[in-house]
Amino acid sequence: MNRSKFIEELSEKTKYSIQDSEIICTIYEKHFIVGRKNKQKIIDDLVDELKISFEEADEIYNKSSEIIATAIKNKILHPFKDA
Secondary structure, three states: OOHHHHHHHHHHHHOOOHHHHHHHHHHHHHHOOOOHHHHHHHHHHHHHHHOOOHHHHHHHHHHHHHHHHHHHHHHHHOOOOOO
């Protein structure tokens, strides 16, 4: 999944604007690896950058991680399909 598709899907799932979704994507790119060790760092950055509550940031993190996991799973199951 490329960056623009990720931003579009994130905006659709979270109901945030494209600009806010770009900020979220940049935060994910900054921390590179999604996982337990970086979860708190990503959530803290979301709270600081978007000026939202911890609960909202956690929800965004979960939805973003779901999008990424689904894209990885689809790539593994269908390696030659352009999605």
